[in-house]
Amino acid sequence: MGEILVVLLVVGFMCGLINGAIAGKKNFDTTTHMFVGFLAGPLGVAATLLMEPKPPQPPGTRSVVCTRCNTRQNVLQAASRFECWHCNLITQ
Structure with a gap:
């Protein structure tokens, strides 16, 4: 056993x-x-x-998740804040 x-x-x-x-x-x-x-x-x-592969992340960006709606999106590496395209929340 x-x-x-x-x-x-x-x-x-x-x-x-x-x-x-x-x-x-x-x-x-x-x-x-x-x-x-x-x-x-x-x-x-x-x-x-x-499984089909996910598309690669565009160069010069990083992947972030919105704290309100959990939507994943790509923002510029140098950006200290972003606006969610789904719920329009501005996150720093």
Whole structure:
């Protein structure tokens, strides 16, 4: 019984690492996908392989999330504040 648990943990760990690497190349959050890969094993890796990649972030911008509506958007690197395009909240 102990050997089976060790094998499952090793397979889960390896699938998590592989899933995180694939997700990073497809512009997804690597930490979340590593966790999914650990829990789902080879099925999680297969699901990530089938996902369409997200478009890359434009050069000179950073990705921010609005604190009111949770909308993700790209703003210039040098910008200290931005206005959310969805709810018009000005955030610093």
